[in-house]
Amino acid sequence: MILSLHVLSILILIGFAFLTFGVNKAAVARGAAVGLFANAGAFIGVVYGTRHKFLYGATASPKFMVLFLGVTLVAGFAMLFLLSLAHRDVLERKEKPWTWRQLLPILGGAFLGLLIGAIFFITKTVADSVDTVSADQILFILTQGNGETTVEQTLEFYNYMVAPIIWIGLVGAGVGTIRSDFVWKRGEETPEADGPTSHDDPGTLDQGTPAPVTRAVAPTSPKAFRFPFVRGAAMVAMVGMLGASMGYAAQRLPLGDLVKVYFENSTVVQDNFVMPTDDKIHLPEKKRNLIHIYMESIENSFYSRDMGGYLDHDVMPELAALTKEGVSFSHTDKYGGPQQLYATGHSVAAMISMQAGVPMLASGAGNGKQMSFPDFPTIGDFLSKAGYATDFMVGSDSRWAGLGDYYRRHGNFEVHDLTTFKDQKKIPRNYKVWWGVEDDKLYEYAKELMTKRGSEGKPFYFILENADTHFPNGYPSPRMTEKPFATQYENVIHYSQRETVKLVRWIQSQPWAKDTTIVITGDHRSMDKNFFKKWDKSYNRTVVNMILNPVQGTDLPKSITNNRQYAPFDLFPTILASIGAKIDGDRLGMGVNLYSGKKTLVDEKGVEFLNSELAKRSDFYDQHRETKAATFDRNQDNKF
Secondary structure: OHHHHHHHHHHHHHHHHHHHHOOOHHHHHHHHHHHHHHHHHHHHHHHHHOOOOOOOOOOOOHHHHHHHHHHHHHHHHHHHHHHHHHHHHOEEEOOOOOOHHHHHHHHHHHHHHHHHHHHHHHHHHHHHHEOOOOHHHHHHHHHOOOOOOOHHHHHHHHHHHHHHHHHHHHHHHHHOOOOEEEEEOOOOOOEOOOOOOOOOOOOOOOOOOOOOOOOOEOOOOOOOEEEOOHHHHHHHHHHHHHHHHHHHHHHHOOHHHHHHHHHOEOOHHHHOOEOOOOOOEEOOOOOOEEEEEEEOOOEHHHOEHHHOOOEOOOOOHHHHHHHOOOEOOOOOOOOOOOOOOOOOOOHHHHHHHHHHOOOOOOOOOOOOOOOOEEOOOOHHHHHHHOOOEEEEEEOOOOOHHHHHHHHHHOOOOEEEOHHHHHHOOOOOOOOOEOOEOOHHHHHHHHHHHHHHHHOOOOOEEEEEEOOOOOOOOOOOOOOOOOOOOOOHHHHHHHHHHHHHHHHHHHHHOOOOHHHEEEEEEEOOOOOEHHHHOOOOOOOOOOEOEEEEOOOOOOOOOHHHHOOOOOOHHHHHHHHHHHOOOEEHHHEEEOEEOHHHOOOOHHHHHOHHHHHHHHOOEOHHHHOOEEOOOOOOOOOOOOOO
């Protein structure tokens, strides 16, 4: 419908241009260009200046559509009126005939407009919506490949990035149609109103009829000033806007780190990496089940200040109580967790960090369909070889970033996702809530799967990732009847943690629970920028972590669990140790088994140093990339 309004408004403005400039090609060009300008202005005004956030892909009322058309036409009529005044007084159309060469400035203007729009609007959208954007996140977004997001994020993508980029490109093309000179007429030949007349000149007719009366003419004014480069000046202005957009991007995005990825090399991964191999990891004869629940964006800051959080109130009381029943490693003497280092700050990066003991450094190769994951061995690889049944469950489409295939390659995981649930007829083909399947349903599917695995007589490794607490604002479940807090996000987090604890209580009631270790971690810090915009930036935000029923027990010295400086990749050997694995030297990947009490890489190098070095290219890491990750081949990465 909105596209029809765009076309209708442009046609009306072309018609008005006919009335203003006459029926000719110039009037068509002027009406069309003004139509583009007016629609672009109206679109940007609506999206950024009113509550109608989404113009494309969303349903708008007839009243709003009429209003949008009216605003567009009023703006267009005003522009055409001003243009008519300009052509009467200071603009003069070039007399040169139109040729196909005139397409070049149109294409050039469109290209400049697209560049300006892309740099400005992509920067604005990412920086406005994501808290603390890093270079690896930008590159991940650009190369992540297939998958789906929420309906709202899809609408944001089209309305905040794609559509404005296209409109600015069309405006640039409109600038390229300019074919007028600027003319400043400083004076004209003007007749003397009261000058003398004569009937005695040779032009007098023989019949005595006086010749036509002539008036004396005033001296001719100086020649008018002509500037023939109006279009060129407009193009120069666009180049200036391009420079301003680049400056804006440099101010709001970590472009310096993007440069590091391609032009600076670091050996920090190579120098501190211990290759996980079978001869270094010794699993116990009696295998324990392992369940790892990733809680989307759940961090310790949601606890109250007296507990180590940031808020005046505790949003996660049930989770806090559950944490006391297990082992949790804190950077303080209260609730705390790992330092979120560079390249560990989004879901896929967090999983790889905890599963393989390395950050997910920005893609050195890969075009989306060839996502460049690291090929280092993972927990799944070792447990699968040890006879475990391995499953990964997520409510969204696991094609997102190729994550499903990554788990299939590393541990022969059976992947259960939105597509699987549709194939199994658990939900209709057109079903999609939030990222796919909401957590209420996901947890029921998880219970079914764990019940099945628990009855098969072999150990199982189950990874579950929820999503209802994803930014922005989270997904409020219809079952969320209690809303004790002021913001939707807090209420969603409160409901989600309570339901997660209920799931854990169900697990603990199962006959196989005594032989099951449960790991619960936040995947990464929340990215909901609006929620955190007034927070003190010096507060150290960390994700939750707990290990329930580890072989080490829960009565550990405070020196092991408190005031520990560590990173997500330290959980790689720690999780293996929690199910009884003996690790030679207590180091795997870049991580340290936290149960050992040994110093971690964060202890030795510090957060600032590691972040700086991890932002650079690593030749060692690049030698261990899955350059064909879109190809389902479990053997492609067997290099060890």
